[in-house]
Amino acid sequence: MLHHIQNKIYHVEILPPKQESEKLEKDLELFAQKYTRVMESGYCACITDNAMGNLSFQGTEMIQELELPVIPEQVMIHLNTFHTKENLDEILNDCVNLGIKYLLIISGDGSERLPKLKPSDIGVTGSESVTSVELLQYIRREYAGKFVLGVAFNPYEPPEHEFEKMERKIAAGATFIVTQPLIEKNAVVDRLLEKYPDIPVIVEAWMSKKLYLLSEAVGYTIPEDQDYDPIATLKMLHQTYPQCGVYLALLGFKRQYDLIKDIWV
Amino acid sequence: MLTLTDIERKEYSNIWVVAEVSSGAVQPVTHELIGAARELADARKSEVWTVAMGSDISSDAKSLFAYGADKVIVVDDARLDGIQDEVEAKALVRLINKYKPEVVLCAATVKGRALIPRVAVMANCGLTADCTGLSIDPENGDLLQTRPAFGGNILATIRCSNHRPQMATVRPRVMKAPEPDRGRQGEIISECILDTDADKVKKIIEIFHSSEATLNLSDARIIIAGGRGMKGPEGFELLKKFASRVGGAVGASRAAVDAGWIPYTHQIGQTGQTVQTTLYIACGISGQIQHLVGMQSCDVIVAIDKVPDTPMMQMADIAIVGDLFEIVPEILNELPKL
Amino acid sequence: MKIVVCIKQVPATNDAKIDPETKRIIREGLKAIMNPFDTYALEEGVRLREKLGGEVIALTMGPPKAEAVLREALAAGADRGILLSDRAFGGSDTWATSYALAKAIEKIGDVDLVICGKQAIDGDTAQVGPGISAHLNWMQAASVMAVEQVDESCITVKRMHEEGHDICKMQLPAVLTVVKDINTPRIPSLKGRLAAQKAQIPVWKPEDIGADPDKLGLNGSPTRVVKTQPPDPRQTDTIRIEGTAQECARALVRELRLRSLV
Numbered sequence A: 001m002l003h004h005i006q007n008k009i010y011h012v013e014i015l016p017p018k019q020e021s022e023k024l025e026k027d028l029e030l031f032a033q034k035y036t037r038v039m040e041s042g043y044c045a046c047i048t049d050n051a052m053g054n055l056s057f058q059g060t061e062m063i064q065e066l067e068l069p070v071i072p073e074q075v076m077i078h079l080n081t082f083h084t085k086e087n088l089d090e091i092l093n094d095c096v097n098l099g100i101k102y103l104l105i106i107s108g109d110g111s112e113r114l115p116k117l118k119p120s121d122i123g124v125t126g127s128e129s130v131t132s133v134e135l136l137q138y139i140r141r142e143y144a145g146k147f148v149l150g151v152a153f154n155p156y157e158p159p160e161h162e163f164e165k166m167e168r169k170i171a172a173g174a175t176f177i178v179t180q181p182l183i184e185k186n187a188v189v190d191r192l193l194e195k196y197p198d199i200p201v202i203v204e205a206w207m208s209k210k211l212y213l214l215s216e217a218v219g220y221t222i223p224e225d226q227d228y229d230p231i232a233t234l235k236m237l238h239q240t241y242p243q244c245g246v247y248l249a250l251l252g253f254k255r256q257y258d259l260i261k262d263i264w265v
Numbered sequence B: 001m002l003t004l005t006d007i008e009r010k011e012y013s014n015i016w017v018v019a020e021v022s023s024g025a026v027q028p029v030t031h032e033l034i035g036a037a038r039e040l041a042d043a044r045k046s047e048v049w050t051v052a053m054g055s056d057i058s059s060d061a062k063s064l065f066a067y068g069a070d071k072v073i074v075v076d077d078a079r080l081d082g083i084q085d086e087v088e089a090k091a092l093v094r095l096i097n098k099y100k101p102e103v104v105l106c107a108a109t110v111k112g113r114a115l116i117p118r119v120a121v122m123a124n125c126g127l128t129a130d131c132t133g134l135s136i137d138p139e140n141g142d143l144l145q146t147r148p149a150f151g152g153n154i155l156a157t158i159r160c161s162n163h164r165p166q167m168a169t170v171r172p173r174v175m176k177a178p179e180p181d182r183g184r185q186g187e188i189i190s191e192c193i194l195d196t197d198a199d200k201v202k203k204i205i206e207i208f209h210s211s212e213a214t215l216n217l218s219d220a221r222i223i224i225a226g227g228r229g230m231k232g233p234e235g236f237e238l239l240k241k242f243a244s245r246v247g248g249a250v251g252a253s254r255a256a257v258d259a260g261w262i263p264y265t266h267q268i269g270q271t272g273q274t275v276q277t278t279l280y281i282a283c284g285i286s287g288q289i290q291h292l293v294g295m296q297s298c299d300v301i302v303a304i305d306k307v308p309d310t311p312m313m314q315m316a317d318i319a320i321v322g323d324l325f326e327i328v329p330e331i332l333n334e335l336p337k338l
Numbered sequence C: 001m002k003i004v005v006c007i008k009q010v011p012a013t014n015d016a017k018i019d020p021e022t023k024r025i026i027r028e029g030l031k032a033i034m035n036p037f038d039t040y041a042l043e044e045g046v047r048l049r050e051k052l053g054g055e056v057i058a059l060t061m062g063p064p065k066a067e068a069v070l071r072e073a074l075a076a077g078a079d080r081g082i083l084l085s086d087r088a089f090g091g092s093d094t095w096a097t098s099y100a101l102a103k104a105i106e107k108i109g110d111v112d113l114v115i116c117g118k119q120a121i122d123g124d125t126a127q128v129g130p131g132i133s134a135h136l137n138w139m140q141a142a143s144v145m146a147v148e149q150v151d152e153s154c155i156t157v158k159r160m161h162e163e164g165h166d167i168c169k170m171q172l173p174a175v176l177t178v179v180k181d182i183n184t185p186r187i188p189s190l191k192g193r194l195a196a197q198k199a200q201i202p203v204w205k206p207e208d209i210g211a212d213p214d215k216l217g218l219n220g221s222p223t224r225v226v227k228t229q230p231p232d233p234r235q236t237d238t239i240r241i242e243g244t245a246q247e248c249a250r251a252l253v254r255e256l257r258l259r260s261l262v
């Protein structure tokens, strides 16, 4: 992951179409376009897993169905704990077969419709539920050496809990960290960088103008400026955190995409 | 569909209650329904009849007069083992046709909700589910039935003007049971089953009783929920004890689920379940909007938190300020022993 | 085994509006989804077919766009779908809904098992499943949490109730209504979803199922929704309890008793 940062490779988030989509063909086409564009730019495509609990298609089935090329350094799959055991193994095996090696392991958001891994599914004892920590342990045990595993860090949660959890995530095998979106210098992230100087950290940049959506995504109210400027914020993040990589959430492919190529230089 | 003329409508009188019988005993919800039926009968100047169907229930049936029943029809038959919806439905339809009640009330329990729709179809009459309010139009005897729908977001008033009897179910604890008047007398009418499905098989293989708080969140009437303030899985053991004492289920915030203290099936909120209970007790849950959307339509919300002004404490009907690890055990002491 | 799964399309959100004129639900603008309980009914049907062979038919009554839930059912494993759709079905209460569905099930013919969800999240009555069973004069089991065994003539199911659960064996054909404990519904794959989009879905009218027009829709519905209103707003004044733990506990239990909540 370190060389993603050294080589200034952006992580660009792409959401697969939702299951309920009424214009599936069009959504598939759009996904393929975005993915191809990210590949061509040399960036890394990060494909979400039922983000916000919205039932969506899996990154792996999208890549297979649309016959998209996988460049191992340029694809990252999010994987959360809302799967059946069978489905989880299917996704992991698909990743192995497709040559995908970067996984972002998260607890994730559920919904009434999403199944949840049970501790017994993945051989966990001593915990009532499966979180990213148990999922990491499972993948490291059953798919040893096959993946590079990352985890999420939420600086908006009470920090003591978050740091305690990060300790366990690292112990379970996480080798890189992606933060929740930052819109300014963040003291908790500073502390994270100090605590884990040897672990690559990727800060997330919120590329939508709609800040209220960010509040919904992190679960805490983010004070809203009148005018939120995503591009200016991105520049600020590069200056503030030169040692970090950057993950672009909700990047606009029509207008913003061309603007970012000259920012991280 | 067959509808009634005014003259035919007048042939129907009296308010009936179908007794909830399980494990061979009449259940308390029956008393609540009799209380509601009594008010309707008084308004119509008619009688309250109760139908008790089951095995070995004759002695229990007599106790119903004390709550306001005037007559009790007893169908006491060893074959009624609690699962014979088909047989009970046929018996009830025959009694309805014979005695022509104006209104039939039944408990919205798992059993009642399976039996009574069957009866309504066979008797050609309307059925209103889960009523929270019942009143009668003195002009024409129409029952005005109010019920929540759309997960409690709408209250609908329903009439069945052209059909008799008018049938409705009511959930346990929605109506108040009257104080029993032990001296009150009434008449027992014995009836029997004429029509069985003797050619068809339906039999109980096994029965399991569980006192554990294994209730589903969606079926629970009371939820005791815990958040990050529960500190660990042991905290949830305390809540399980609390829940089983009040016949409720255990809920949780996402913080508690993410910490691995309790399975996801207990999570309430935007990315968990939406619940609508008569009582919700939040212990150590601050009440972020993602949690509140899942439980805000509960009838009575109680919050226990050491911080007095969290969103949950502000939204609650009853807010208790203090350490939950001291307060919850005291509540268990104060609750009536089972 | 020939299995019919009854599926209702319901509005997704919890804040659906009702048209003040017609007293009917305004469905426009709301996302329409498969009734959550019915995803479990469907999954159980598909699992039984996978085990025993046969066919799973998804059946829905609703407006033309209710076809979407049938396509979703096909993507999730149903073999075919049937849409009951006609003006004459409009405004049905649970009596008329279960009549129409029962007539369609008769028309399908040789059905061994009908599986319904426990309840729909909009109408919320849980009456349609037992209603279908009554119209067909079949056996029924409500709130089923597991299918234990099926043979030629009988099905054994585990039913959930307030005091625990029981296992009962009954004759086929029968109607089940299922609760969410019964299984974990699969999520349709992209492949399945793309294939389902191409399927032909027949639309049946009252004459196709030999239904008596007087028993359909508004005509056939004994209940009438005569008024709808929002529920009373939450009371805003909070009762605050402070003091020693014991004082707090006493005060709370007293309050709860007053409201007969415990």
Ligand SMILES: Cc1cc2nc3c(=O)[nH]c(=O)nc-3n(C[C@H](O)[C@H](O)[C@H](O)COP(=O)(O)OP(=O)(O)OC[C@H]3O[C@@H](n4cnc5c(N)ncnc54)[C@H](O)[C@@H]3O)c2cc1C
Pocket (backbone or CB within 6 Å): A052, A109, A158, A216, A217, A218, A219, A220, B226, B227, B228, B229, B230, B252, B253, B254, B255, B256, B267, B268, B269, B270, B271, B272, B273, B283, B284, B285, B286, B287, B288, B289, B290, B291, B294, B304, B305, B306, B307, B310, B322, B323, B324, B325
């Ligand atoms: C997309 C998304 C979806 C989400 N979905 C959900 C969801 O479905 N459900 C959900 O719940 N959350 C959800 N969340 C998370 C939500 O934003 C909050 O983070 C979460 O609800 C907080 O849980 P909590 O109230 O238990 O924890 P906290 O906010 O940490 O509250 C703990 C409370 O316990 C009190 N406390 C601590 N110790 C004691 C003690 N000894 N005695 C008394 N009180 C004590 C504290 O004062 C505090 O008020 C979601 C977030 C996101 C971003």
Ligand SMILES: Cc1cc2nc3c(=O)[nH]c(=O)nc-3n(C[C@H](O)[C@H](O)[C@H](O)COP(=O)(O)OP(=O)(O)OC[C@H]3O[C@@H](n4cnc5c(N)ncnc54)[C@H](O)[C@@H]3O)c2cc1C
Pocket (backbone or CB within 6 Å): B126, B127, B128, B129, B147, B149, B150, B154, B156, B158, C005, C006, C007, C008, C009, C025, C035, C037, C038, C041, C059, C060, C061, C062, C092, C093, C094, C095, C097, C101, C115, C116, C117, C118, C119, C120, C121, C122, C123, C124, C125, C126, C127, C128, C129, C223, C225, C228
């Ligand atoms: C506010 C309001 C209140 C109402 N109250 C009543 C009432 O008290 N009594 C009454 O008789 N009607 C009532 N209705 C009408 C009722 O909602 C409709 O009859 C509806 O068609 C079926 O009832 P339900 O939604 O309660 O379904 P339920 O009985 O809860 O559904 C159970 C199962 O039956 C199957 N099913 C239900 N509908 C269909 C369908 N259209 N197609 C295929 N399968 C289906 C599904 O498997 C579902 O899981 C009310 C309607 C409204 C808007």
